[in-house]
Amino acid sequence: MKQNKNYDKVKLLRFGDLGDERGSLIVVEGERDVPFAIQRVFYIYGSDATVMRGQHANRNTEFVLVNVAGKSRVRVDDGLGREQVYHLDQPNTGIYIPRMVWKDMYDFSPDSVLLVLCSEHYDGEEYIRDYEAFRAEMAREGESERD
Numbered sequence: 001m002k003q004n005k006n007y008d009k010v011k012l013l014r015f016g017d018l019g020d021e022r023g024s025l026i027v028v029e030g031e032r033d034v035p036f037a038i039q040r041v042f043y044i045y046g047s048d049a050t051v052m053r054g055q056h057a058n059r060n061t062e063f064v065l066v067n068v069a070g071k072s073r074v075r076v077d078d079g080l081g082r083e084q085v086y087h088l089d090q091p092n093t094g095i096y097i098p099r100m101v102w103k104d105m106y107d108f109s110p111d112s113v114l115l116v117l118c119s120e121h122y123d124g125e126e127y128i129r130d131y132e133a134f135r136a137e138m139a140r141e142g143e144s145e146r147d
Contacts, residue, residue: 004138006098007078012086013064013094026092028117034064035096036119043068044105044114053105053114057134059126062119065105066094070112077102079131079138088114100141102134 015033019025030038044053057079065074071089079102086095094117097103105114120126128134 002080002139004078004080004082004100004141006100007076007082009096009098010076010084010101011096013096015066015092015094017092024091028064028066028094030117034094034117036062038117038119039121040118042116042118044108044116045069045112047108047112048110049107051106051108053108054103055129055131057100057102057128058120059128060099060120060123061126062099063097063103064094064117065097066091066115066117068113068115070109071107072105072109072112072114073107075104075106077104079135100138102131 013034015026015028017024017026028034030036047053065088067088068091071087074086074088074095075083076086076095076097077083088095108114128137
C-alpha cells in the first residue's frame with residue numbers, strides 16, 4: 001500500500017506559557033519548540049470564514065502554524081486518501097506540517113491572526129499548487145519506495 005510517511009509526522013505542538021500576573025508569554029524557539037531552524041515568518045489576517053488559504057504542498061519547506069489570535073481550521077492531506085482537520089484556537093498550540101503534505105487553511109474567525117513559521121526562505125519553484133499534480137507526485141513517490 002502506498003503511503004506518505006511525512007503525513008504521519010503531522011502533529012499538534014504545545015508551547016509553554018511563561019507568563020505571570022502581568023499576562024501570558026508564549027515562547028517558540030527554532031530547533032527546540034519546533035523541529036527546524038526558523039528561516040521565514042509570516043502571518044495571515046483579515047481573511048473571512050469563506051476564504052480558503054494555502055491550497056498547496058511544498059517539496060522542501062516544513063511549517064508550524066499557530067493562531068496567535070482568533071481561530072481557524074487546517075486540513076492536511078497526504079495525497080493518497082488520508083486527511084485530517086485541526087482546529088487552531090489557542091495561542092500556545094500549533095500544528096507541525098512537514099514537507100510534501102497538502103494544506104488548506106479556512107474558517108477564519110474575524111479576529112484570526114495565523115502565524116506561520118517556515119524552515120526555508122520563500123522559493124516559488126518548490127510549491128505544488130495543483131492538487132492533482134500533488135497526488136500524481138505522491139503516487140510516483142509511493143511506487144519508488146516499494147522498489
